[in-house]
Amino acid sequence: MNWLTWLGDFFTAPDHRSGPDSIVHRVSEHLLLSGEALLYAALLAVPLGLLIGYTGRGVTVVTALAGAARALPTLGLVTLAVLLAGVGDSAVLLPLVALAAPPLLVAAVEGVRGTDPDVRDAARGIGLTHPQVLWQVCLPSAAPTLLAGFRTATVQVIATATVAAYVGLGGLGRYVIDGLATRKYAVTVGGALLVVLLAVAAQLFFSLLARFALPPGVRAQHRAR
Amino acid sequence: MIRFEGAGKRHPDGTVAVEGLDLEVPTGRITVLVGPSGCGKTTLLRMVNRMVEPTSGRVLLDGTDVAELEPAKLRRGIGYVIQQAGLFPHRKVIDNIATVPNLLGWDRKKARARAAELLELVGLAPETAKRYPFQLSGGQQQRVGVARALAADPPVLLMDEPFSAVDPVVRAGLQEELLRLQSELHKTVLFVTHDIEEAVRLGDQVVVLREHGRIAQLADPHTLLTTPADDGVAAFLGRDRGLRGLGLRPASAIALRPVGDGRKDGPEGGPTDGLTHGGWELTLDDERRPIGWIDRAAVTAELHPVAGFHPDTDTLRTVLDAAVLSPAGVAVALDTEGRATGTASREAVLAALAPGSSRPGAARPGAARPETARPESGGPGSGGPVRTDKPATGDAPDAGPADGAPGGR
Numbered sequence: 001m002n003w004l005t006w007l008g009d010f011f012t013a014p015d016h017r018s019g020p021d022s023i024v025h026r027v028s029e030h031l032l033l034s035g036e037a038l039l040y041a042a043l044l045a046v047p048l049g050l051l052i053g054y055t056g057r058g059v060t061v062v063t064a065l066a067g068a069a070r071a072l073p074t075l076g077l078v079t080l081a082v083l084l085a086g087v088g089d090s091a092v093l094l095p096l097v098a099l100a101a102p103p104l105l106v107a108a109v110e111g112v113r114g115t116d117p118d119v120r121d122a123a124r125g126i127g128l129t130h131p132q133v134l135w136q137v138c139l140p141s142a143a144p145t146l147l148a149g150f151r152t153a154t155v156q157v158i159a160t161a162t163v164a165a166y167v168g169l170g171g172l173g174r175y176v177i178d179g180l181a182t183r184k185y186a187v188t189v190g191g192a193l194l195v196v197l198l199a200v201a202a203q204l205f206f207s208l209l210a211r212f213a214l215p216p217g218v219r220a221q222h223r224a225r
Numbered sequence: 226m227i228r229f230e231g232a233g234k235r236h237p238d239g240t241v242a243v244e245g246l247d248l249e250v251p252t253g254r255i256t257v258l259v260g261p262s263g264c265g266k267t268t269l270l271r272m273v274n275r276m277v278e279p280t281s282g283r284v285l286l287d288g289t290d291v292a293e294l295e296p297a298k299l300r301r302g303i304g305y306v307i308q309q310a311g312l313f314p315h316r317k318v319i320d321n322i323a324t325v326p327n328l329l330g331w332d333r334k335k336a337r338a339r340a341a342e343l344l345e346l347v348g349l350a351p352e353t354a355k356r357y358p359f360q361l362s363g364g365q366q367q368r369v370g371v372a373r374a375l376a377a378d379p380p381v382l383l384m385d386e387p388f389s390a391v392d393p394v395v396r397a398g399l400q401e402e403l404l405r406l407q408s409e410l411h412k413t414v415l416f417v418t419h420d421i422e423e424a425v426r427l428g429d430q431v432v433v434l435r436e437h438g439r440i441a442q443l444a445d446p447h448t449l450l451t452t453p454a455d456d457g458v459a460a461f462l463g464r465d466r467g468l469r470g471l472g473l474r475p476a477s478a479i480a481l482r483p484v485g486d487g488r489k490d491g492p493e494g495g496p497t498d499g500l501t502h503g504g505w506e507l508t509l510d511d512e513r514r515p516i517g518w519i520d521r522a523a524v525t526a527e528l529h530p531v532a533g534f535h536p537d538t539d540t541l542r543t544v545l546d547a548a549v550l551s552p553a554g555v556a557v558a559l560d561t562e563g564r565a566t567g568t569a570s571r572e573a574v575l576a577a578l579a580p581g582s583s584r585p586g587a588a589r590p591g592a593a594r595p596e597t598a599r600p601e602s603g604g605p606g607s608g609g610p611v612r613t614d615k616p617a618t619g620d621a622p623d624a625g626p627a628d629g630a631p632g633g634r
Binding site: 127136137 | 302
């Protein structure tokens with residue numbers, strides 16, 4: 001079939017095997033950018049979410065904001081960021097963080113709020129301080145929900161990080177954009193496929209993490225719900 | 226000692242949970258707060274460890290107003306057990322129990338050793354230590370909850386309906402266990418329940434509460450059952466409180482009729498005296514364990530079941546029940562090996578109720594209390610019932626299958 005030859009061409013092209021336009025390089029660029037965006041989003045959203053979830057204050061505001069944030073057009077944000085900050089990493093990071101933060105925030109809030117109230121009561125009653133309750137009781141209890149939030153955010157960021165190419169940055173978006181610009185559709189399809197594969201791999205990674213990294217008690221509790 | 230001095234709680238919306246209560250919770254005893262839901266009993270309990278701050282009055286713990294103490298520190302010195310156990314789902318049983326010692330900064334090894342010790346104390350198998358709470362039955366979880374509360378050996382224990390969520394058989398076992406623990410540990414226990422049966426069974430003193438935390442009656446269980454303060458309390462106590470009062474009197478007060486050695490060397494080849502009751506004959510095996518009752522008038526030697534009791538651990542209620550169930554109208558006293566040591570007729574049970582034949586209120590199976598021992602009163606056999614360490618009855622700590630099976634997975 002036609003697109004199979006395209007893919008063959010894409011993966012065997014010498015440019016794509018080594019050098020700045022190589023697949024390995026583009027993938028690592030893509031992952032680095034996605035990782036950076038996720039890190040900032042997590043640093044911003046998780047502590048805030050934990051705090052909001054624990055105190056129960058501002059939950060409605062968060063839910064409304066998170067819903068609204070999902071409707072933000074990423075491309076528009078990129079354009080806006082370029083206008084404001086000029087071409088550069090931050091022009092791409094800003095929209096990506098805006099994309100990743102809401103699911104993380106909601107996951108943190110809901111995760112903490114999902115802690116069994118009896119367990120929280122007992123924890124306070126036997127002498128844990130508020131930070132200890134949050135850290136030792138609510139955080140482990142929120143871990144599965146939080147992990148699910150990370151999974152959603154990661155997949156979205158990986159898929160969307162292609163926009164970096166719009167403002168002249170690297171990543172797998174390069175193939176998609178350049179392919180379109182030069183009418184080498186094989187390159188576009190190859191790049192798109194790689195993005196999909198990466199997203200699937202991320203999905204898989206988090207499933208495994210949820211399966212093996214969570215303490216058994218939390219896992220069972222999550223299943224039971 | 227815990228002292229409530231006009232302790233009241235008014236919610237910000239103006240509703241009154243507790244109007245203002247004066248109460249003393251004596252050291253080393255179990256005080257039970259009992260009342261319908263909404264009577265403020267849980268609110269009162271939670272005032273002690275500052276989970277609820279009183280809006281009027283104060284609560285003193287050994288003379289110190291708890292409001293002056295830092296909440297977390299205060300709570301680490303007070304055992305706290307709640308209805309659903311509230312175990313940390315992500316921690317193994319052993320780590321759950323060791324929570325407070327760890328908070329207090331004990332050496333990890335010492336905390337673990339102490340936790341293992343407590344696991345045994347509350348009657349759980351050592352291998353339970355490595356399990357997670359979700360792998361335990363409700364009864365086992367509650368035992369872990371009690372163990373966690375006792376881990377740092379606090380002098381005071383607050384228990385908020387701890388046994389309400391488990392089925393009646395398991396609950397009875399847990400109550401038994403609590404009394405056994407208390408007879409060893411002598412904690413100052415404040416226990417909240419809506420179950421008057423439980424209150425009467427566990428309490429040294431029972432506080433019956435009405436709405437807004439008003440005391441309807443404060444008395445020992447026996448006084449409560451025999452002389453309720455008013456119709457309201459009587460209604461709360463429910464039917465047959467007289468019969469239930471039997472459950473507070475030890476079976477050891479009964480004058481037993483001795484049984485023979487079971488050999489058929491009586492007159493006319495019949496059994497020796499003590500084994501025949503009316504038209505019924507008690508058959509024993511070689512170890513002198515009862516096999517059954519035989520109707521002497523019947524043609525066939527059909528065996529009818531024997532209802533037995535243990536004089537040292539059971540109550541008059543059990544004995545009367547056994548006597549009623551027995552075809553011969555007689556309950557058989559058994560020793561810890563299950564051997565027959567005597568018989569008690571219905572009449573003998575009622576005779577044990579006669580004034581002076583037992584010490585109401587003071588004596589109760591399940592807990593020997595030095596404070597209540599009054600050696601000058603009562604005759605032989607009516608002294609404080611000393612409970613054996615291994616109850617021979619079916620509700621022994623780990624005997625109940627209902628309590629032993631892992632819960633929902």
